[in-house]
Amino acid sequence: MNNELLAVFEYMERERKLDRETLAQLVESALQVAGRKSIGRVRDLRVEINRKTLEIKAFASIQVVDFVRNRDEEISLDDAQTRFPGKNCKIGDLIEIEVTPRNFGRIAAQTAKQAIIQKLRMAEKDKVYAAYKDHVGAIVTGTVRRFDRSDVVVDLGDAEGIMPSKERVPSEEYQIGDRIRFLLLNLDSQTQGTQLTLSRANPDFIKKLFELEVSEIADGTVEIKGIAREAGFRTKIAVHSNDEKVDPVGACVGLRGQRVKNIVRELSGEKVDIVKWSTDIKTFVTNSLAPAKLLRLEVDEIENAVKVIVEADQLSLAIGKKGQNARLTAKLTGWKVDIQKDEGDISEEEKFARAIDQMAAVEGIGRERAEKLAANGFNSLEGILAADVKDLVDVEGFDAETAQQVRAAAEAAFERENGKAAE
Secondary structure, three states: OOHHHHHHHHHHHHHOOOOHHHHHHHHHHHHHHHHHHHHOOOEEEEEEEOOOOOOEEEEEEEEEEOOOOOOOOEEEHHHHHHHOHHHOOOOOOEEEEEOOOOOHHHHHHHHHHHHHHHHHHHHHHHHHHHHHOOOOOOEEEEEEEEEEOOEEEEEOOOOEEEEOHHHOOOOOOOOOOOEEEEEEEEEEEOOOOEEEEEEOOOHHHHHHHHHHHOHHHHOOOEEEEEEEEEOOOEEEEEEEEOOOOOOHHHHHHOHHHHHHHHHHHHOOOOEEEEEEOOOOHHHHHHHHHOOOOEEEEEEEOOOOEEEEEEOHHHHHHHHOHHHHHHHHHHHHHOOEEEEEEOHHHOOHHHHHHHHHHHHHOOOOOHHHHHHHHHHOOOOOHHHHHHOOHHHHHOOOOOOHHHHHHHHHHHHHHHHHHHHHHHO
16 A cells, blocks of 8 residues: 555545545546656556555556567567467557556655645635636625735635735825735736735725615716725715705715715725716815815816816815815816916915016026016016017126027017917
């Protein structure tokens, strides 16, 4: 009896619940490949394992010929009749003979371990893939098991998932043992196994949370039209109702704000703005920038841009902390959003600084010349073009050549601006 192979079989039968027939077939198949290295080149190699004793035998076919050219695969008719008297051998017959090498038992035990482990890995891989292939893009729940550098390894119960560092929320801290919800972002079937990629930073994570929390979204009454997110800080979500009797924002907020509170709690306090979607870009931008009060909006459909004018006391509210509100509004609407203070609220100092900035941006003028021009009353390109060259020469530090250069630069910039306006 092959004691080494028996130990492998008994372990797998006991611990992995694999039956002996399955194990024997698996090892036979593996040994047919591994056996060629120790047996050499033979015809039709076949390996057979006794299911009770686990005794291993290898067989190969040899052909009966009139003249032997290859001793590994051929036998003469005389030799065949002598060695196998009961087989009534003829030229062309194939006879199966035993070719078991002396060390085949040891090779079998090693091969069995490798083959069974590989088979189990493949079976586990197939099992995980089958279980999760229809859940990509859905919410899954798991327990933080360990950290691999900055990646989070998560135990999902019947599989293991990875949340890469780029899919983590910067403001969240995770501890081993924490039970958390994730978005199943991707399922990658690799050679070593099936890798489940998880995310909490992806905008679709919030979309799925709303689908779970808001029944009107789940049944299609309310539709999510867009999401813009800066993970851990703020999210804007645009919603639309397919039933005029249902308020989409109210449905998402819930009674006493309970629905959105549950989502914010899941997001560790991340601010969530629920915005009513509109086909009219002015209305959509106005809704997105709320609660800031806007004076007026100017839409440039060619540049796909919206200029928003607000009163001075509304500017910081409209732009948001570090420009976040304006940035998310631009992402949500898909339009460039430029928020400016009403001209009537601009002080003389601000007008002076703005004039310098505008002239300094013109190629051929620069900031130093712009400051000198503004100090002498030239506050715009139009003002420069309306003046005579001799008036420009009077500016401190200017000579005739400098004045001509500034005038030419102003003319070129003015023509470019008017050219764009004409288009």
